Amino acid sequence: MIQLKDIAYIRDNRNILQDVNLHIKEGEHWVILGKNGSGKTTLLELMNGYEFPTAGKVQVLGNLYGQCDVREVRKSIGYISQSLFEKMNLADPVWEIVATGEYAFLRFYQDIPEEVIEKAVRMLESVRLGHLKDQLLGTLSQGERKKVMLARALMMNPTILIMDEPASGLDLYERERLLLDINELSKQQITVVYVTHHIEEIIPLFTHVALIDEGKLIAAGPKHEVLHAENLYKAFDVRVELEWFQERPWIKVLPE
Numbered sequence: 001m002i003q004l005k006d007i008a009y010i011r012d013n014r015n016i017l018q019d020v021n022l023h024i025k026e027g028e029h030w031v032i033l034g035k036n037g038s039g040k041t042t043l044l045e046l047m048n049g050y051e052f053p054t055a056g057k058v059q060v061l062g063n064l065y066g067q068c069d070v071r072e073v074r075k076s077i078g079y080i081s082q083s084l085f086e087k088m089n090l091a092d093p094v095w096e097i098v099a100t101g102e103y104a105f106l107r108f109y110q111d112i113p114e115e116v117i118e119k120a121v122r123m124l125e126s127v128r129l130g131h132l133k134d135q136l137l138g139t140l141s142q143g144e145r146k147k148v149m150l151a152r153a154l155m156m157n158p159t160i161l162i163m164d165e166p167a168s169g170l171d172l173y174e175r176e177r178l179l180l181d182i183n184e185l186s187k188q189q190i191t192v193v194y195v196t197h198h199i200e201e202i203i204p205l206f207t208h209v210a211l212i213d214e215g216k217l218i219a220a221g222p223k224h225e226v227l228h229a230e231n232l233y234k235a236f237d238v239r240v241e242l243e244w245f246q247e248r249p250w251i252k253v254l255p256e
Ligand SMILES: Nc1ncnc2c1ncn2[C@@H]1O[C@H](COP(=O)(O)OP(=O)(O)OP(=O)(O)O)[C@@H](O)[C@H]1O
Pocket: 011, 012, 016, 034, 035, 036, 037, 038, 039, 040, 041, 042, 043, 197
């Protein structure tokens, strides 16, 4: 599905990514975990073709970036990020925000086909927000806004769904509600790539984890193999004890 080979990404003489090799296969769902500034978002931008590596190859759904029309490939990739949310119009009703996902538009300048409106409402119902369809985006809670963006990304039936810290800024209740909806994606044929710096967001859906630090992968593979105290120390410089509970990893921070 996604293959990054010998990637280097250099900006202002800084190695932002170095020696990155990552192969995400069909049926896998990955979390990219690392501290602030470790290069997670840059990795996602390479997968989306919004950035190109200084060296190495990016191949997505059989298309080698640089030798294909990236805009065509993007039609199969849903992307959820704060910067995309900021492009939305807070004065638009929620159903319309979701409907724009059908064509990856930011907003409509013509009539919206009835079937697209109905699909948008169905998508909202799938994340349990059907009752808010006529409310304006700006009046929703932070958690509801994130769910609207999830529904919007699902409008175009993506093969790959890339999420950049979708749960950031949410309280415990809102975060868990959002994670429940994301976990439901296991019932669909979507490959999920999820960036976070919070270990407890690794819900049962996820099969694999890539740990990144200062632009290099510390470890990448099945979650139970990658997530252990030693690797987490390398990634976060914090001594922790890790415990699995209901297929989710939880950490306790140990004294220095
Ligand atoms: N175009 C660019 N030019 C210069 N520096 C850049 C560029 N893009 C990213 N960086 C730098 O690369 C580093 C990695 O950034 P990135 O946003 O990928 O990290 P991140 O792991 O997503 O961080 P966070 O968790 O804080 O969002 C940062 O130090 C950032 O300042």
